[in-house]
Amino acid sequence: MTPHTVEKTPVTLLGLGAMGSALARTWLAAGHPLTVWNRTPARAGALADEGARTADSPAAAVAAGTLVVVCLLDDASVGEVLADADLSGKDVVNLTTSTPDQARDRATWASERGARYLDGGIMAIPPMIGVPETGGYVLYSGPRDLFDHYRDTLAVPTGATYAGEDPGFAALQDVALLSAMYGMFAGTTHAFALIRREDLDPAAFAGLLTGWLTAMAPAAHGIAAELTADEAPEEDVSSLAMQVAGTPTFLDTARQQGVSAELLAPYFELMRRGLTERNEAKNPKGLVDLLLR
Template identity: 40%
Template structure:
């Protein structure tokens, strides 16, 4: 592997994110070839020194590393299906599911290409900074062969051999994001009924979120062991506090759907005999898919 700036890079897809990716490689000194179905989107990059490939086949033959960033996996297949991308490593940063990532990996392998899947946990302006977290999964040798170039884009993390891991981490991260934000909005709505504005509540909420985040490693150990001794609090104690949250929300005229969901899951676990165990025992509730009534 050469140094970080002498590896030719091809970027397929020039939406806002694709343009940011290609522009970042150019600024770092990489020779960059671009291709997009609407060729005019490449104009700013051509002014900065990129080369526009006349065909998708030419783009894939332009170097050892091809970054793909399209609308969805269907678009990836539509663009690449007529090609033979052997000789390049495809790094697919298109958003999609883990099943789609695994299928794309099988497709690429059948065409003689190396394949890494990825997920970008950042907005386009952050690309090229440490704040841009980019997840990769797939064969480790293929990642290591291009790790230096990929680090041009931000903080790069390798997750494992399964091509679907990047997509799974992506949605798991979104679950955390929406879970925290929705819980904060619940509390903000409650306090708003007493005249407390969001800016006043936010520092307290941030403190609580940080404390809870500190519990995760210990709780993770319990989940991995499958043993949930009540070292801090028993689930039945938490359930009583959940009932209070439901009552307070209803009395304040605030939607109680979210705390009722918390309580329903706890009640099922308690009915199954887990009331004296600690909160992470609820993992079994999340492992059971339930059909909405």
């Protein structure tokens, strides 16, 4: 090793599904020594051909280094896989999708076994890993100093964003962001269903749709401003009343096009409640608060 060579942090990776394999290949390509384990050995063998060291058991993989990254099916799998591993002095980064409470419990579980813990929420799909221009990233929560220590290594596969000291914050924001995504997918699905039987080019319509959604996305900043304002926002009664008054047009159009309104109806009902229920603010903040019941 020359005086100017920077030694790369060794990584242990447990779990080689589509996401785990993508993560593994980016660390290998960046020159990080990598030890891998997978319940199905064939996947580990494929990475061995690319330079990874394979371990016969999770315990052996954990013993190979300090930084242990976990990317498994669910939280129960994490407990099962690490049950016999000695975690004393290890730094566990859990990228397994979980709930906020599961993440907090897993942080306590790791601490009781002598490990430091970061929880992660992956805001990317496997093809986005190792491709910075796609905009993918991982949210990390837990001790700030632990995140800072491994920031460069964690940022090799995709962007690394710190989400807070509370170990549940990465999982919470992961689910919140994905929930918004599914809401967008629901609206997109309904929109394409409306035009499905007409002589309209779906590709041309997609251009209109993406442009419109992009133009509407900044409305999130307005809701955030209302939620953080020192004073309660003024009631935007006319705007919400106008929108509620317009909902029959959407429902009638769906019926005329032979499209189920099941994806729109719940939000329309929430809007109606926000307008009619006593003592509710008639604005986006009021709709958010209605959901807290």
